Amino acid sequence: MDTPQQKEDKISPQAKWWVDGQRIRYKGFWFKLEFITASEAIRAHYTPLPSDIILASFPKTGTTWLKALTSSILRHSSPLSSSSKDLDYLNPHEIVPFLEIEIFGENPSKDITEISCPSVFSTHLPLSFLPETVKTSGCRVIYITRHPADTFVSLWHLYNKFGTEISIRQAFDEFCKGLVPAGPYFEHVLEFWEARDRVMFVTYEDLKANPEETVRRIAEFLGCKIIVEKIVKECSFEKLKNTSKERGEGVHWSGTKYDMFFRKGVVGDWKNHLTQEMMKELEDLADLKWRGSGLDLNIFNRSASQ
Template sequence: MDTPQQQQQDQVSPQAKWWVDGQRIGYKGFWFKPEFITASEAIRAHYKPLPSDIILASFPKTGTTWLKALTSSILRHSSTSSSSSIQDLDHLNPHEVVPFLEIEMFGDNPSKDITEISSPRLFSTHLPLSFLPETVKTSGCRFIYITRHPADTFVSLWHLHNNKFGTEISIRQAFEEFCKGLVPAGPYFEHVLEFWEARDRVMFVTYEDLKANPEETVRKIAEFLGCKTKVEEIVKECSFEKLRSTSKERGEGVHWSGNKYDMFFRKGVVGDWKIHLTQEMMKELEDIADLKWRGSGLDLNIFYRTASQ
C-alpha cells in the first residue's frame, strides 16, 4: 500500500495564481502544502485528545483570530476553569496565544509530547475534520467551528494574499480559482460542510453572528465551554479595535505564517464583498453553495439571518 507521501505525488495541484508560496497537494479532496499534510498524519498518529481539550477550527479568513481571542479570554477569566497555561492578550497577537495543531504542536516535531500542557488545552486548526484522528469524535473534546459568508471569505483571503506577497492576482482570476477550490485549505464549501455535518458535537458559529450579536454569541460560547465569566468584559477586551491596536504595537514583527501582525486585521466588516464582486459573481457563489450543500440543511441563509438584524 502506498504511503500518504507516495499518494501525494499523483495529486499535485494544477497551476494556480494562489500558489506563489509553493505548490499544493491534493489530499482527501483538499489542497494543502505538503508539510501540512505531513503534519496532519503526525496529528493522527500522535495526538491523544483529552475530554477537556478545546479545538477551534476554521477555514482561513473566517474569523479565526477573533475566535482565538474570545475563547482564550473566556477561559482566562472564567471562575470555573483552571487555565494557567493561557497567556493574556495585552501584548500578544491571539495567534501567539492559541497554537495551531498543524504548526506549533506537530509541524516541526511530529512526535512532540504535549502531555505536560495543563488543562484545558486550547488548540486551533485550519485542517478539515477528516484530517484529524477519529478519537476527536469519541474523546469528548469540544470543537468550536467559525465560518463566514463565502463572498467575504474570498475578498478577505484575496486582500491578505496580495498584501503578503506584493503580487496582485486579478480579482477575476482569484475568484475563478476560489470557486474551483484552488485556494489554501480549499475548497471552502467542502471544508464548511464537514463541520456542519458534525454539529452534534461541534459548536457552529458564524462571523456574522459575532458581528451582529457579540455578547449573546460569547455567552453561548462560554456556556458551551462550561465557563462562568463577565461577557461584557470579554467582548470589550477582544474588540476589533483593541486587538488591532495591540498588533500595531508589535511594529514590523512577523508571525510564523509570514504575515505581519497587523495583517490579521483589515476591516472586519460584513458585506465588504459588495464593493468588489459583481452580481454575476455572487450568483455563481450561490449556485455552488446550492450544489455543494444540497440536502445537508446548510445554505447561505445561515449568514444572512443575523447579518440583516
C-alpha cells in the same frame, strides 16, 4: 495511504494562489505537503483529552477573533487556565497554537505534554484530517465560518500582500474551483456542519450582529461563567488590531506580521469587489455543494439569537 510521491502527483501547478508554496490535493483538499504530513502525525499521535478545546476554521473566517474570545473566556473564568495570558500584550496566535504547525509541524515549537489543562489548539484542517477520537473523546470543538464572498475577498487581500499578482476574476474562479489554500471552502464548511451534534458551529456574522449572545453561547459550551460584556470589550476588533500594531514587527510562524491579520473586520465587504454575476455564481455553487444538508447561505443572515 498515499506515499509522499503519490501525493506529489496530485499537485495543481496552474493555481496562482500557491505563491507561498505549492499545494497538493489530498482527501479532496489542497494543502502543502508539510501540512498533510502533520495531519497524519496528528491522527497517529494525538488523543484528545475530554478537557481539550479545538478551534477549527477555514482561513480568513474569524480565526483570530475566535482565539481571542476563547482565551479571554478561559482567563476570566479561571486564573489558572493555560490560556491565562493577557491579550493586552500578546496576539491571539501567540496564545493558541496550531496543531499542524506548532504542535505536530515539521519544526514544532511546543510540546503537547507540557501544555496544561485545559489545552486549547486551533486548526485549519478539515474534520476528516483529524483523529476519529475528536468525535468521541468528549473534547470540545468550535468551528467558525463566514460567508463565502467575504471569505474570498479577505483571503484575496491577504495573499495580495504575499505578492500573488492575481486578478480578482482569476482568483475568484480558482476559489470556486476549490484551488485555494485549505480549499475547497464549501466542502470544508460542510464537514463540520454535518458534525454539529458534537461541534459548536459559529458564524462570523453572528459575532458581528450579536456579540454578547454569541459569546454567552461559547462560554456555556465551554462550561465557563463570565461577565460577557467584559469579554466582548476585551476582544473587540479595534482593541486587538491596536495591540498588534503596538507589537511592531512581530511576525507569525507563517511569515505574516501580526497586524496583517486585521484588515476591516466588516460584514459585506464583498459588495466593494464582486459583481452581482459573481455573487450569483457563489450562490449557485453553495446550493449545489450543500444541497440536502440543511446548510445554505441563509445561515449567514441570521443573528445568534434566532
